[in-house]
Amino acid sequence: MENKTIGLDKGWDYMQKGITKLKRILEGLPEPPFTSEEYMMLYTTIYNMCTQKPPHDYSQQLYDKYREAFEEYITSTVLPSLREKHDEFMLRELVKRWANHKVMVRWLSRFFHYLDRYFIARRSLPTLNEVGLTCFRDLVYQEVHAKVKDAVITLIDKEREGEQIDRALLKNVLDIFVEIGMGQMDRYEDDFEADMLQDTGAYYSRKASSWIEEDSCPDYMLKSEECLKKERDRVSHYLHSSSETKLSEKVQNELLVAYANRLLEKEHSGCRPLLRNDKVEDLSRMYRLYCKIPRGLDPVANIFKQHITAEGTALVQQAEDATSNQVNFIIILLV
């Protein structure tokens, strides 16, 4: 085994060359991939630097330099490239940089693996993996997440209006939100979901107020059902599954609950006329839509009750007027 000690500067110099090579590969520059010798030499350098007798035991410095390597790469290359782009291009760049970053973490963790095994375990420090992710989160994510969220919501609204958007891109972006939470959904929920729900509510509220003026009850219900289906579709394609209930609830609220009374009381097409004309399909749609809302069926049930009472009273009147024959009376009641 090696007996001579390696100085920190010399050793780090060697590592720096390896890191630069890695960066060039990530940027897509022409660069031959790592050979086994290079890998082993990098790993061995770290190994030697950590197992030397103190004061040449450079574990702490190496740990700090590892973090610095990420910070340096991010501030010099990643952030400028993100700052100069907007909207959809920025989203694409972000996805690319995140993938790159994950590869970089993986490779550097392999080189510095020896640190992970002993130094980090002994001092209970965050692992190399966590350090890498934290760097990205604190430097990149912190700065861009608001812009990213706005860009994503704009794209979602565009899709609602019928335009085609790149769904795979959105899925990748939203995965970043989830992954950067490092095990918890709080980043996704606070930084994205909350605003998305709010924007959804506003969008549907606008739509509902124009539809309620123009459309008949069955048409309005058709459109509502369509919207609910599309939103569920959206969740399955790129939103996170946890958003589904909250999103459906929001849409239902804006479309159905807010305008429930106006909808049902509509003069020529509301609930009563539907019952009178036995429009079973429309009535079943109404049931389907409202049964998911807590207490949503109450107004419907009320109208139904009134209708039956009215019809029943009319029939009784009819029967009384027509004939006093008991049999006829019962038959008319039953039909």
Place this chain on the structure above:
Amino acid sequence: MKKEDIVKLISAEGMEFVIDKEAAMVSQTIRNMLTSPGGFAEAEHGEVTFPEISAVILEKICQYFYWSLQYSRGKETEFHIEPELTLELMMAANYLHT
């Protein structure tokens, strides 16, 4: 034996040891090197150089890999280590994360 299932471990003196990939994966270090995507040359050539491990130690290590595989399959024999080799063997094991 198919080409993809073997690896070559090369010692400091240049002596080559050809073993199954499965045996080599007992070492975390070797496993990492062989399983990382994105252009590791040796993933294709299947050879790893150890400029710091001598041939005698590397031979013992290869024997250990096979013994370890056998042991995990239930055959509980003993692995004999000559006392002179112990120190170097342990350092190599530390290096290779075995």
